[in-house]
Amino acid sequence: MRNIRHSVGRNAVNNRQDVIIVQSLLKRHGASYIDVDGICGSLTKKAIIEFQSKFYTHPDGVITPGKKTSIYLNNFTGLLTQDSSTSLAINHAERKLSSIQPWQKEGEKQKGSASEATIMPFILKL
Template structure:
């Protein structure tokens, strides 16, 4: 595998062989349909930005040796396209199956059990969010719907494949409406989640998040971010 001696892109040293390596990978990833000439101009920088927009909150147009962008670029080139393309768009609109696939395996299995439990009780559970991108997370932050820039919903493998440690589950008839509370949906969700070893957001005092379940403790958030290459 190619390696970089120094950074490529915006404000970087842009050594000719490093630029050729980055351009070649961008080309294999389908992001740069030009000649790998070793000259880091606007087209190369635009291609780097395009790659970064899929997974970074603040794209900087720069590929650092062994950095998150480099890891992502190598993975995208290896599979002949950006991983983000198949996982792009509004993840709240994905099918239930795709939302399940976007979760890490332990959480996925528990969410399936919770959905079954709730259906047996006459509810109509629906996964609203499994994984979501950090770009969507940023929008939710600006709207005041979350207090963190990185959440367990943003968990991913270093190559960018979704690997969420959180899911939001609602009843399709009520969403976050009052009926969900009065009909006991949140209580039933919390009970089932905890019975299956998950953390339920309805137990939080400072920021009660009744639809939210997660497979890790809040104290593991920073580690999850690092593991995600973010």
């Protein structure tokens, strides 16, 4: 994992070493059309926005150290992975839901809803 020291992208610091790091990481995430040259030109800015559009509704085109885009850009095996169409997808582990709900005792089928189950203990009988 490589970290940048200054912001990279639109109206950012764009330190040459930081831009090289961002460009190489963007290429690993599918932006094969950019060159790793340390210059934050229009193609690099476009790649940043395309990358951010996978998890932001309104990408700002800036990668800031320690912020969400920087974290996702450095993450190759966790939350984000690259699929065959070079887009990013969130990994989800398949989970089976138990047939026993939290308000039921093991092996016991009860009628009613979860809200009824949580309300019932608080009803006082007069």
